[in-house]
Amino acid sequence: MHRFKALILRRSVRIPNFLPHYRNLCSQSSAVVDNDSTENQVLVEGKASSRTAILNRPSALNALNTSMGARLKKLYESWEENSDIGFVVMKGSGRAFSAGGDIATLYRLINEGKMAECKEFFGTLYSFIYLLGTYLKPHVAILNGITMGGGAGVSIPGTFRVATDKTVFATPETQIGFHPDAGASFYLSHLPGYLGEYLALTGERFNGPEMIACGLATHYSLSARLPLLEERLGTLVTDDPSVIEASLEQYGDLAYPDKRSVIHSIETVDKCFAHDTVEEIIGALENEATRSYDEWCTSTLRKLKEASPLSLKVSLRSIREGRFQTLDQCLVREYRMSLQGISKQISSDFCEGVRAQLVDKDFAPKWDPPCLEKVTKDMVDNYFSPLSELEPDLELPIKLREAFT
Incomplete structure (x- = not known):
């Protein structure tokens, strides 16, 4: 486990059903919120030797927009150049760190044919x-509340995650006909064993202790103690990661995954999700369910059969490729x-998934193709190709900022 934490961390200098969260995001992402000034959507707090960026769209679960x-x-670039700033903190307002990208707005832009704005959204967020993944100063993300999709993407590549x-935590994109993105193919592929494949394909949630156990988080603190932790961080005048880490540990708490957690069944996860194809993974789960009558196998099978078949195959390949790529290669x-x-x-699976879960709310997406057998190799291959020549x-500044593995 310690070896894994060393892998997931940057250089030394340096999760019930999730669909209700998506439904809330869609219904609450109103014009009033979107019309707020950019400055109000990301607030800034200045401390002795640090700056804190606060994601501030609480009624939209701090969903990220362009x-x-x-x-x-812009803020992070200016803070990195400022020699008076030793480290940076990011947190969310309300009951979420960030529920991910603003899916409701993306869906609207697609239907309005505004593809250039969609490309700008992905390009801006991934950049x-x-x-963050190549940041020259220590970074602390305080993941108090919902941390999904793009919300994990703007936090996990940093130095510390509390x-x-x-x-x-979850990457539930296959349930809406998409794929775990925003760097997910990098950090999920570096989890112990085949846990990344499990999380990517099922969209299952992890809580704080489970994130600590697998290395997605570096520290754990009870939410009631966060004001003390943040106050302590605010007094620090340092750019030394070891000093920051000592403060995080000072206000940290012990975290143990529940005995029913999948963390305790990692051998079964590896046995089932190590296979080369989604069909073989499902077959292994079915055999395990027949042999052991394990409820985990049954619930996992149910999640896989609810997801987009194309998304499952695309996501599995994405995680497998991410295991041998740097962060910049994964993002590109x-x-x-x-x-x-x-x-x-x-395929129109993304729009169909959003329609079924967020718009019409019939929760009965008509996936295309409708089953794994009809997902061709060409479909999956095309997913990894440019839209056109x-x-x-x-474009990422890889010659100026060193990528990491």
Whole structure:
């Protein structure tokens, strides 16, 4: 486990059903919230030797939009250049750190044919994630509350991640016909064993202790103690990660996964999710369920059969490729995949998934293709290709900022 934490951390200098959260995000992402100024959507607190970025769309569970991504990038670049700032903190307001990307707005833009704005959304968010992953100063993300999809993307690549008793982590994109993105193919693929495949395909949630156990989080603190932790961080005048870590540990708490947690069944996860294809994974789960009558196998099978068949195959390949790629390579590939996923050239599963879960709320998506057997190799291959010969890839400053593995 310690070895894994060393892998998931940046250089030394440096989760019930989730669909109700998506439904809340859609119903609460109102014009009033979206019309707020960019400055109000990302607040800034100045401390002795640090700055805190506060994601501030609480009624939308701090869902990330293009302007928030652009403001974060601008702020972080200026803070990195400021020698008076030793480290940076990020947190969310309300009951979420961030529920991920603003799916409701993305769905609207797609239906209005505003693909350029969709591309800008993904490009802006992924560029900030790369900045965070190569940041030259220590970074502390306080993951108090819902932390999903893009919310995990703008926190996990940083130096420290503090989970709490209120943290709910998930990458539930296959349930809406998409793929775990925003760097997920990088950090999920570096989890112990085949836990990343399990989380990516099922969209299952993890709580704070489970995040600590697998290395997604570096520290754990009860939410009631966060004011003390934040006050302590605010007094620090340092850019030394070891000093920051000591303060995090000072206000940390012991965290043990519940005895029913999948963390205690990692051998079964590995046995089932190590297979090369989704069909083989499902077959292994069915055999395990028949042999052991394990409720975990039954619930896992149910989640897989509810997800988009195309998304399952695409996501499995994405995680497998991420295991051998750097962060920048994962982000460039995910950018291609995301554009393909919203283009409707291969399938309309993303819009259909959002329609079924968020818009019409009939919770009965009609996936295309409708079953795994009809998902062809060409469909999956095309998902990883540019939209056209003229479509540029995501450009990241890899010559200026070193990528990491």
